[in-house]
Amino acid sequence: MAMTEPGPPAIEVRGLRKSYDGVERVHAIDFTVAKGEIFGLLGTNGAGKTTTIEILEGYRPRDHGEVTVLGADPSHPTRAWRERIGIVLQESELDPLYTVRETVTQFGRYFSEQADVDATLARVGLTAKADERIGRLSGGQKRAVDVALGLIGRPELLFLDEPSTGLDPAARREMWATISDLCDAGTTILLTTHYMDEAQHLADRLVILRAGDVVGSGTTAELSAGDGDTAVVTFLLDQPAGLSTVASSLSATPSIEDGAVRLVSTAPQRDLYQLLQWAEGAGVELRGLEVDRPTLDDIFLRLTSTDDAGDSAAGS
Amino acid sequence: MSDATLLASQVGYGLRGFVRNARAMVFTVVMPVVLLLLFNAIFSGSTTFQGSEVSAANYFTPGIIAYSIMLSGYSGLLISVVTARERGIIKRFRGTPMPAWIYLAALILQSIVTVAVTVAVLVGMGVVFYHLRLDVQSLIGLVVYTLLGTATMCAIGLALTRVATTADSASAIGPFSTVSLAFVSGVFIPVSQLPAWLRDLGRLFPLAHLANGLQSAFIEHHSTGLSAEDVGVLAIWCVVAAVVAVRTFRWEPQGR
Numbered sequence: 001m002a003m004t005e006p007g008p009p010a011i012e013v014r015g016l017r018k019s020y021d022g023v024e025r026v027h028a029i030d031f032t033v034a035k036g037e038i039f040g041l042l043g044t045n046g047a048g049k050t051t052t053i054e055i056l057e058g059y060r061p062r063d064h065g066e067v068t069v070l071g072a073d074p075s076h077p078t079r080a081w082r083e084r085i086g087i088v089l090q091e092s093e094l095d096p097l098y099t100v101r102e103t104v105t106q107f108g109r110y111f112s113e114q115a116d117v118d119a120t121l122a123r124v125g126l127t128a129k130a131d132e133r134i135g136r137l138s139g140g141q142k143r144a145v146d147v148a149l150g151l152i153g154r155p156e157l158l159f160l161d162e163p164s165t166g167l168d169p170a171a172r173r174e175m176w177a178t179i180s181d182l183c184d185a186g187t188t189i190l191l192t193t194h195y196m197d198e199a200q201h202l203a204d205r206l207v208i209l210r211a212g213d214v215v216g217s218g219t220t221a222e223l224s225a226g227d228g229d230t231a232v233v234t235f236l237l238d239q240p241a242g243l244s245t246v247a248s249s250l251s252a253t254p255s256i257e258d259g260a261v262r263l264v265s266t267a268p269q270r271d272l273y274q275l276l277q278w279a280e281g282a283g284v285e286l287r288g289l290e291v292d293r294p295t296l297d298d299i300f301l302r303l304t305s306t307d308d309a310g311d312s313a314a315g316s
Numbered sequence: 317m318s319d320a321t322l323l324a325s326q327v328g329y330g331l332r333g334f335v336r337n338a339r340a341m342v343f344t345v346v347m348p349v350v351l352l353l354l355f356n357a358i359f360s361g362s363t364t365f366q367g368s369e370v371s372a373a374n375y376f377t378p379g380i381i382a383y384s385i386m387l388s389g390y391s392g393l394l395i396s397v398v399t400a401r402e403r404g405i406i407k408r409f410r411g412t413p414m415p416a417w418i419y420l421a422a423l424i425l426q427s428i429v430t431v432a433v434t435v436a437v438l439v440g441m442g443v444v445f446y447h448l449r450l451d452v453q454s455l456i457g458l459v460v461y462t463l464l465g466t467a468t469m470c471a472i473g474l475a476l477t478r479v480a481t482t483a484d485s486a487s488a489i490g491p492f493s494t495v496s497l498a499f500v501s502g503v504f505i506p507v508s509q510l511p512a513w514l515r516d517l518g519r520l521f522p523l524a525h526l527a528n529g530l531q532s533a534f535i536e537h538h539s540t541g542l543s544a545e546d547v548g549v550l551a552i553w554c555v556v557a558a559v560v561a562v563r564t565f566r567w568e569p570q571g572r
Contacts, residue, residue: 057411059568082413089411092404097336098329106329109317110414153412 008071010035010157010188011056016065018051025051027212028065033190035156038183040203041192044304047209049192050090053161056190057087070157083111086155088146090162090192096135100126103134104148111153124148124178140171147178157188164198176201196300208303215303223299230294230302231268233275235261235286246278264298319418326414326422331429343491344392345434348384352377352438355504356446363506370535373446377438378530379503384434385462386497386523389427389469391490397423397477398486402569410567420565424470431466448534457533457541461550465526468550471557472522474565481570497523502531522553 058077442448533541
């Protein structure tokens with residue numbers, strides 16, 4: 001995890017709003033990214049992550065609100081400001097006809113201060129592929145080239161829009177290691193993702209967006225604590241159908257899959273009492289009964305779900 | 317790195333990609349060469365140009381030069397820009413400190429280089445195989461028309477990137493309009509053999525004037541072929557298209 005530096009923040013967003021075709025996609029969101037941290041912008045598809053990050057990157061104007069990125073207003077990007085930021089877009093192909101080294105070298109020329117090409121390739125794990133044409137790389141390797149292009153100008157601030165989407169687990173782990181190393185080297189990183197585990201692994205702090213609203217913010221620990229007394233109750237039932245007699249009196253609807261029951265309870269003490277009482281009365285055994293703190297995935301699902309009562313419907 | 321050096325390096329970078337792109341090479345360099353060989357093999361007789369008789373070779377060679385300028389300046393540029401935009405490649409450039417004008421100027425210079433190479437090959441073939449007369453005046457005409465024609469075709473190609481929103485539509489619009497205009501602009505068929513209305517229609521567009529200008533330069537004795545009408549129409553197209561291109565150019569992928 002990063003050391004945040006004192007002084008003005010890298011990014012400050014206050015009351016940011018953005019509409020497309022008359023529909024507001026981002027509703028007055030606020031957040032601050034300190035220098036030196038990895039900040040996560042988490043949300044499902046369509047939550048407004050890319051809209052927000054592209055406003056900060058200087059690609060599109062905002063409708064309302066105050067936005068400062070490295071001390072400047074990104075709606076009027078200058079060359080000097082662009083020198084200080086690195087961008088990894090969510091969807092941007094690379095010309096397949098060039099080699100990795102040619103591409104990274106050429107992009108380096110756009111910046112007055114550039115990183116060493118070989119060192120940059122080593123950083124993203126592409127040393128062995130340096131002279132390979134981009135058209136012959138795997139998805140994970142192409143994404144690593146994207147990151148190398150984001151880094152070649154030695155940015156103070158790096159934007160990463162869903163850097164690991166579509167990567168296999170091994171490539172994701174490598175991407176995570178690269179991002180952690182960057183942060184250790186002092187680069188501020190704004191990361192969007194729809195993977196909770198990615199945010200949990202990388203981000204010092206994060207905001208969770210749902211349909212253009214901030215529905216949660218803080219460190220991952222704060223988000224967990226902010227979930228109050230929520231607990232996840234799991235157990236196995238031989239005849240899950242019988243559960244329906246008690247389900248209606250629980251704080252949330254349990255989900256049932258192959259006899260495994262899962263309840264994200266907002267009132268664990270009362271729910272457990274109900275369940276145990278029912279089980280004793282009906283002569284049923286709750287095998288493998290466990291009561292756990294919710295994972296960030298549970299919190300994320302609960303916060304981003306439009307159904308406020310719980311995260312999933314009962315099923316069998 | 318100064319902007320001039322950056323521009324030069326961007327042109328070099330673009331050309332390196334161009335020579336590796338088989339489709340672009342075939343359409344802009346190989347095809348005009350093959351057409352020149354075919355036309356001269358098929359039409360061995362003579363035709364009339366502005367009332368006087370000329371050999372087919374002398375008539376078709378400058379026409380195919382004009383055609384190659386349209387293919388690579390207009391159609392080739394249109395397809396490559398729209399394809400790069402659709403893939404998000406242009407958006408990525410836009411996120412770097414490189415000024416936008418350097419990116420666009422590099423594309424245009426890249427077209428000028430490929431046109432210059434193609435034209436040099438075609439003129440060389442014309443002189444060696446088809447008795448194309450090259451003197452000081454025709455050389456002046458060739459240089460002026462090639463530069464003005466390339467600038468005009470590039471400007472039109474860039475202006476049309478607003479209309480051709482996908483690589484598919486650009487790949488249809490570019491070659492289709494080029495081939496269609498070639499038929500009514502004295503490239504594939506001498507204008508003297510066209511019905512008057514078709515000839516007049518062709519003369520609204522720049523290719524007819526580029527072809528006519530180059531034909532005048534090479535066919536008429538001791539003439540640069542520079543006429544007010546041909547140069548004027550090309551210049552008007554160039555300026556109007558450049559203004560439209562600058563005002564309407566889009567950097568980001570357009571809706572499919």
